[in-house]
Amino acid sequence: MNAPKAAMSGRFNRLLMRLLKFGLVSVLLVILLAEMLSHNSGEKPPMFSWLAWVQWATSMLAIAVYAWYRPGRKRWIAAVAVASLVVTGIDAVYDQVVRGVGTAELLAMGLLLLFAIRHWDAAPGRWVAFVLGAAILLIGGVRLFTYEGSDVGGTAMVVMAMLSVIGFGAYLRSMDKLRRETQEEVRRAERLELAREMHDFVAHHVTGMVVLAQAGQVTDTDPRKAFADIEEAGLAALASMRRMVRMLRADDTGGGVNPLGDLSQIEDLVDRFSREGTDATCFISPELAGGAVAPEIAATAHRVVREALTNVRKHARGATRVRVVVAAASGQGLEVSVRDDGRAPRGRFGRESLAQSGAGLGLVGLRERIEAVGGQLRAQERPEGGWETAAWLPREAAPVEV
CATH class of the missing domain: 1.20.58 (Methane Monooxygenase Hydroxylase; Chain G, domain 1)
Known part of the structure; x- marks a missing residue:
């Protein structure tokens, strides 16, 4: 079976993000190399100075931390900030007249500042963002803008760039917080x-x-x-x-808030949906009747159909046919599937993007509820067009550890 297009799209997006990070790291390395080799007429390149090599090491540390940063590794950002402050202090003590090495380091720390603001409360604490901001400012004032008349203008540009990064990081943090609060409310x-x-x-x-x-x-x-x-x-x-x-x-239990239902109510659910203007049909395997399915499983199957029909109404443009099937499946299970012939909105928002990112809270809760009883959920685009939401469920709920 081919991988769902939603999963392929998710992998493609992750690949693009990795390529973007690779491109940024490559640019930073090129800038660092140019810093080590560039010089004014009559001066030696920085590569002939031991202090430049110390600054080069700090720049490489900042670039490496950015390249391999993951949420929860904010201590490495703190290490970069402290190391940069130490090297800048050494530069100030030696009072070099020539421009120091630090542009690549400054840019890398600007990217790290975005993470420090977004993960504001992560260990080791909020002070990391303040120390990192101070390190960025001192790089400009002590190591880069050393020529006459360049300190004020250069520092002003650094401050403006920092404010932009801080604003964007705060926006991402607020979006993360809003998503967590919304999911918690649903839970x-x-x-x-x-x-x-x-x-x-x-x-x-x-x-x-x-x-x-x-x-x-x-x-x-x-x-x-x-x-x-x-x-x-x-x-x-x-x-x-x-x-x-x-x-x-469970703190992480999620789900929707639809009323309890069973297999016998699925036909009524489909009939009501059909009366709203879409040709909807339903088939329920006769062998599943008469108590062959546990009440928890029947309620979960009802929830699958309700959520899928809701998504058809919200996100399927031009859907004219919907087919609901509840059939016996192998392994003493049953499969619930809802297929439509609609088209997704522009940008696939609300169907493929929600399925792959988990932004659809209904699908988040539905997936967690299905997995709680030992089942599996898939939501994907159909090769012939339209969309399918399907779930495999056991006829008896998964056993619970005492």
């Missing part, structure tokens, strides 16, 4: 919904226990067989309750 709503569903799921199993106990009193069944059936129903009730409690306690 809180889902935990409340799960608390309501717990009553329905556990009540289903307890009702079965009561029926078995009543049947054992009026029939001539083997008491051991009756007790074994009651025990099995009781264990199923406990497993369902533990699963729900675990999902309620």
Whole structure:
């Protein structure tokens, strides 16, 4: 099976970002090499000075940290800032008249300042951004703008560039915070919904226990067989309750906030969708009827169809046909699929981009809910056109560790 186009697009975007970083690193290295070799008439190139080689080492450290930076490695940014301050102090002590080596270092630290602002609260603390900003300013004032009349204008340009970087970093940080808060709100709503569903799921199993106990009193069944059936129903009730409690306690449990449903309600859901103007059909395999599917799985299947139809209404331009299928699958499972013939909005925003980036909170919650019961979700563009949202679910929910 070919990889989904959404996954291919995600890999392509990651490749572009790596190429962009490679290009920036290459430019910084070229600038550093030019700094080491350039000189005025009658002067020796900086490469003949031991201090220039110290500055070269600090520049290489800054470039390397930028090249291999990942969120959570802010301590390396702090190391670059401290090293730069030390080297600038050495330069000031020796009071060199010629222009020092530091342009590539300044540019690399400007890029690192973006990360320091975006990850403002990451270890080792907020002071990293202030120390890095001071190091950038001192590079300009002590090592680069040494010629007469260049200090004021050069420092002003550095300050303006720093303010731009700080503003962009603050914007990215605010977007990260907004996304986390929005997802947390959805998760809180889902935990409340799960608390309501717990009553329905556990009540289903307890009702079965009561029926078995009543049947054992009026029939001539083997008491051991009756007790074994009651025990099995009781264990199923406990497993369902533990699963729900675990999902309620988990900080990273996500999901939507749609009401509880089952397989019998999927047809009604599709009929209501069809009455809104889109030709929608539904097929549910007969072998899945009659309690062949656990209540948690039936509710999850209902949630898949509801979320998929919502996305069709929001994001599928010109969709005229929708096909919903709930069929038995291999491995004692079932597959829920919703296919449409619509076109995505310009830029693929809302379908392919949401599926690959997780920006669609409905898909985020749906994926986590499906995985919580041991299933798998895929959302991808169809080769013949349109979109497909499909999920494989076990007929019984995944076992829960006691």
